[in-house]
Amino acid sequence: MIRRIAVTGLGVLSPIGIGHEYFWKQLTAGTVGTKPIRSFDSSMFDVHNGGEVDNFDPAPYFQVLDPADCGRTTQLAVAASRLAVEDAGLLGPDYDRQRIGVCMGTTMGNQSIVEAENDRHIRGVGSLPSAFISHYPESFISAAVAQELGIEGPCQVIPTACAAGNYAISWGADLIRDGVVDAAIAGGADAMSRGCFAVFHRLGAIAPEVCQPFDLKRKGMMVSEGAGVIVLEDYEKAVARGARIYAELLGYGLACDAYHPTAPHPEGLGAEGAMRKAIADAQLHERSFSYINAHGTGTRANDSSESNAVRKVFGSLADEIPTSSIKSMLGHTMGAASAIEAVTCALTIYHATIPPTANFNEPDPECLQNVVPNQAMPHQVDVVLSNAFAFGGNISTIIMGRVS
Amino acid sequence: MSMKGDSIVITGIGAVSPYGVGTEALLKALRTGEMQRCTTNGEAASDKDSCELYVMKVGAWNPAELLGKRGLQYLRPSTQYLFAASLLALQHAGLDDPKPDPDDIGIVVGSNLAGLQSITQYDLTAVTEGPQYVSPMEAPNTLANAPASHLAIRVQARAFNTTVASGQCAGFDALGYASKMLREKRTRYVIVGGVEELNPRVMWVYRHADVLPAERPEDAGLPYHPESTGWIPSEGAAVLILEQKADALARGVRPLAELAAWTSTFALSKETGKRSAALERAAWQVLTAAGRTPDELDLIVSGANGLSSQDQAEALAFSRLLADRPAVPVLPVKETLGESYGAGGIFQTLAAIGVLQNEEIPPSYRLVSDTASLVPNREATPWINHQTASVLLTSQDLFGASSAVVLTRCGE
Numbered sequence: 001m002i003r004r005i006a007v008t009g010l011g012v013l014s015p016i017g018i019g020h021e022y023f024w025k026q027l028t029a030g031t032v033g034t035k036p037i038r039s040f041d042s043s044m045f046d047v048h049n050g051g052e053v054d055n056f057d058p059a060p061y062f063q064v065l066d067p068a069d070c071g072r073t074t075q076l077a078v079a080a081s082r083l084a085v086e087d088a089g090l091l092g093p094d095y096d097r098q099r100i101g102v103c104m105g106t107t108m109g110n111q112s113i114v115e116a117e118n119d120r121h122i123r124g125v126g127s128l129p130s131a132f133i134s135h136y137p138e139s140f141i142s143a144a145v146a147q148e149l150g151i152e153g154p155c156q157v158i159p160t161a162c163a164a165g166n167y168a169i170s171w172g173a174d175l176i177r178d179g180v181v182d183a184a185i186a187g188g189a190d191a192m193s194r195g196c197f198a199v200f201h202r203l204g205a206i207a208p209e210v211c212q213p214f215d216l217k218r219k220g221m222m223v224s225e226g227a228g229v230i231v232l233e234d235y236e237k238a239v240a241r242g243a244r245i246y247a248e249l250l251g252y253g254l255a256c257d258a259y260h261p262t263a264p265h266p267e268g269l270g271a272e273g274a275m276r277k278a279i280a281d282a283q284l285h286e287r288s289f290s291y292i293n294a295h296g297t298g299t300r301a302n303d304s305s306e307s308n309a310v311r312k313v314f315g316s317l318a319d320e321i322p323t324s325s326i327k328s329m330l331g332h333t334m335g336a337a338s339a340i341e342a343v344t345c346a347l348t349i350y351h352a353t354i355p356p357t358a359n360f361n362e363p364d365p366e367c368l369q370n371v372v373p374n375q376a377m378p379h380q381v382d383v384v385l386s387n388a389f390a391f392g393g394n395i396s397t398i399i400m401g402r403v404s
Numbered sequence: 405m406s407m408k409g410d411s412i413v414i415t416g417i418g419a420v421s422p423y424g425v426g427t428e429a430l431l432k433a434l435r436t437g438e439m440q441r442c443t444t445n446g447e448a449a450s451d452k453d454s455c456e457l458y459v460m461k462v463g464a465w466n467p468a469e470l471l472g473k474r475g476l477q478y479l480r481p482s483t484q485y486l487f488a489a490s491l492l493a494l495q496h497a498g499l500d501d502p503k504p505d506p507d508d509i510g511i512v513v514g515s516n517l518a519g520l521q522s523i524t525q526y527d528l529t530a531v532t533e534g535p536q537y538v539s540p541m542e543a544p545n546t547l548a549n550a551p552a553s554h555l556a557i558r559v560q561a562r563a564f565n566t567t568v569a570s571g572q573c574a575g576f577d578a579l580g581y582a583s584k585m586l587r588e589k590r591t592r593y594v595i596v597g598g599v600e601e602l603n604p605r606v607m608w609v610y611r612h613a614d615v616l617p618a619e620r621p622e623d624a625g626l627p628y629h630p631e632s633t634g635w636i637p638s639e640g641a642a643v644l645i646l647e648q649k650a651d652a653l654a655r656g657v658r659p660l661a662e663l664a665a666w667t668s669t670f671a672l673s674k675e676t677g678k679r680s681a682a683l684e685r686a687a688w689q690v691l692t693a694a695g696r697t698p699d700e701l702d703l704i705v706s707g708a709n710g711l712s713s714q715d716q717a718e719a720l721a722f723s724r725l726l727a728d729r730p731a732v733p734v735l736p737v738k739e740t741l742g743e744s745y746g747a748g749g750i751f752q753t754l755a756a757i758g759v760l761q762n763e764e765i766p767p768s769y770r771l772v773s774d775t776a777s778l779v780p781n782r783e784a785t786p787w788i789n790h791q792t793a794s795v796l797l798t799s800q801d802l803f804g805a806s807s808a809v810v811l812t813r814c815g816e
Contacts, residue, residue, distance in 0.1 A: 138569035139805065140803050153669065156568055180667070256563070392549065392557075
């Protein structure tokens with residue numbers, strides 16, 4: 001028997017707020033969280049806006065490790081994980097901690113450590129603490145989560161760039177499906193990174209003011225930071241312990257364009273494949289979908305490629321199914337993006353409301369048309385599909401459904 | 405994670421290592437004990453006082469011979485290692501000509517630090533010279549999954565493309581991931597790789613992680629030796645081709661080994677007892693999943709690397725696991741291959757396949773009865789390929805994870 005997967009806990013830190021309740025309030029209000037970057041001096045760049053998690057104090061989320069010894073990405077991952085497990089009430093007597101796993105995605109990893117070292121090198125001042133530097137490897141992100149929460153099952157990090165969150169969630173689901181664990185703490189995290197900003201800046205991909213996914217006059221993406229974590233549980237066990245179930249994870253699909261190191265396939269080859277596989281995995285039909293949570297970065301190439309792929313998969317339904325991109329409000333939180341979008345999908349189902357695509361002015365005929373412009377839309381969401389695309393054409397799509 | 409129901413087999417291997425291109429010299433070195441180490445020549449860039457170190461580097465090789473010249477200058481050494489090892493493995497598996505449908509090939513790579521040197525330089529150049537002086541061609545190399553992403557384009561693999569970064573457990577975790585993808589029929593073939601490169605930034609991380617010798621570098625890399633002074637860092641790529649046994653047999657390919665099970669655990673504390681308990685738990689779990697007991701074990705290919713804290717935990721775990729069978733040989737292949745971090749697990753797997761294929765266990769170690777000490781047995785011993793012949797492979801990460809797999813001979 002294939003085990004069903006329940007989503008029972010949500011944790012989020014984002015440029016529009018910390019904690020899923022405040023996040024949802026901001027999201028459905030259409031709040032734009034991108035603004036001039038404060039964590040590094042952006043004066044050398046042509047553009048200056050991005051999304052940062054304001055007022056984040058890691059200390060309350062740490063009980064075992066010293067947060068000063070951790071990169072900011074690890075801090076964000078630990079905080080989101082603690083929020084999610086507390087939301088789920090996961091760490092009570094119901095589960096053996098050896099039967100819980102941790103799967104985290106990231107793009108840049110603990111890049112703040114590298115940038116601190118570069119700053120130190122430029123200033124010519126003394127060494128950074130070894131405890132801080134030694135925690136650079138990405139495996140420390142999941143290890144820190146496990147140590148803080150007392151988890152003794154499998155712990156992995158999947159650094160599959162901007163699709164990493166969905167990749168990590170998919171792997172967490174597979175561990176449950178295979179009976180390796182009963183529950184998985186899965187998601188993604190990335191801190192604001194000057195190096196990452198330099199990468200997207202050099203590619204000419206950053207919008208000067210705001211992110212406008214699917215808009216005719218969209219000018220690019222915005223580099224942001226954040227963390228999103230969802231608690232996945234064996235559905236039967238979640239029901240048995242009386243857990244609140246936000247949604248059910250119904251399936252996933254993976255694919256790769258194998259086309260270009262940084263550009264998406266213009267026809268959305270990999271995206272089409274990932275969506276088709278996810279739909280097959282969930283044993284659904286294209287008519288079943290109430291909402292598409294788009295990758296929607298706001299670049300010309302991404303949004304047209306994604307629209308092409310959605311149109312190939314959904315045919316005439318593509319421009320009817322409500323679709324939105326929350327990156328219009330958060331910017332692109334890299335490896336956290338699809339994990340935060342997974343939190344969003346669960347809340348969309350739970351609250352029967354679709355968050356808007358903010359900053360939307362003018363439709364682009366090349367792009368999807370029903371993009372829920374600027375205002376949240378009350379709508380019963382039975383099944384939602386969420387896309388994540390990454391450099392290298394790495395694609396991951398997940399599907400969640402309402403629990404009746 | 406058990407593979408029951410659908411046998412997952414390994415049908416091709418390839419490597420680029422300090423012993424050269426291909427697996428032959430590497431497997432021979434394991435048998436002869438030849439060691440390809442050299443000094444760092446100042447590469448241990450660090451703001452900590454450091455002594456000269458031994459490392460194992462991929463020496464002079466001509467990647468263009470295998471890969472062609474086009475675009476090579478835009479690829480990091482790690483990506484070039486992975487390319488070459490993958491092409492050899494695909495060739496070995498008989499998948500080079502004709503090539504499979506791209507939608508039938510997936511990629512999963514264990515790697516931790518592949519993007520570190522590039523992103524460090526990218527950020528530094530942007531800040532010190534200006535953001536217009538960074539190269540767009542270098543942009544994709546800044547990411548940890550750069551080798552896997554480049555590889556997909558090169559070999560046209562579209563089923564999925566995953567990188568796993570779980571430190572020294574990354575290789576075995578990649579095997580666990582690949583087996584799940586095959587059993588779910590998400591792909592027909594998986595290229596499973598492990599890759600790392602040595603460069604000043606990687607050495608900077610290792611130095612601050614206190615895994616490198618602070619003194620007596622000549623005594624580094626001695627498995628289970630109480631006086632060993634730390635790792636001998638290594639680099640390279642090892643690649644395996646995985647597929648379902650039925651598929652391999654249907655296309656007339658004789659599998660090299662069967663991947664019987666994978667598991668992973670986590671230790672909450674650095675304390676040796678806790679770390680050894682987590683590794684022992686992983687070993688029991690994976691043996692149970694494979695339908696084996698310690699009594700049926702023929703060999704352990706271990707992760708010991710000369711860092712006493714890790715090796716002691718491993719020895720303690722083995723002393724409990726093998727309490728009734730202390731004579732089971734333990735092969736710490738990193739004694740010869742060095743510690744290649746995210747690549748280590750796949751190199752360990754290559755070594756195990758070498759044993760199964762050559763029917764000989766290279767000089768190995770054995771537990772001293774009723775102790776947690778392992779001592780070398782400098783004689784190679786014959787491998788008896790009996791019906792339930794099984795190899796346990798183990799790894800521990802610096803941060804607390806332990807992973808294990810069981811390989812078995814592939815029955816007809």
